Amino acid sequence: MEIILKQDVKKLGEKDDIVNVKPGFGRNYLIPTGQAILATESAKKVLAENIKQAQFKQEKIKKDAEATAAKLEGVTLNIGAKAGESGKIFGAVNTIQVADALKKLGFEVDRRRITFESDVKFVGEYVANLNLHKEVKVQVPFNVVAE
Structure with missing residues (x-):
């Protein structure tokens, strides 16, 4: 089962990682506790866009810090x-x-x-x-x- 992590999970991955887990672990623990979502095609597209925007924001913050x-x-x-x-x-x-x-x-x-x-x-x-x-x-x- 492929999922997208919404937060860091110990021994599994970091936020926004796409990982494979056993179906029971994903359905019964990660998804109900809000730590992950199912990795559908639309969710992957949203994740890619969010990562792209986050990188743009981080670059801007870094440029401001370098100017300061x-x-x-x-x-x-x-x-x-x-x-x-x-x-x-x-x-x-x-x-x-x-x-x-x-x-x-x-x-x-x-x-x-x-x-x-x-x-x-x-x-x-x-x-x-x-x-x-x-x-x-x-x-x-x-x-x-x-x-």
Whole structure:
């Protein structure tokens, strides 16, 4: 029995894969639980069109991410934080502060896509890793200055 998976199924395949399964497994488990649909000719045509549109959208998202990455080259952020005499910050600089600093410069980056290589707890220079797309990653240097 040939079916189209609507979601990832462990040890069987990923979403939008066309796989062969035993008829009982398909009829009694996969199709009733909404994990798959029967692979008819019309369903295969719809799947091909959906895949084509998804690829077009992914290419557009990737191009936008590459354009943003090109604009971010050479940008250095300054982030102010309250610090003691020894240069230790009260608290730590987090991804929200970096996202806000980028927003002030006109770059809309989700804070969940920003990571640091180490904790930012002292005044100094650091690097933020921005994951704009699964294939587009950028490193943005930033300075933490005492307020």
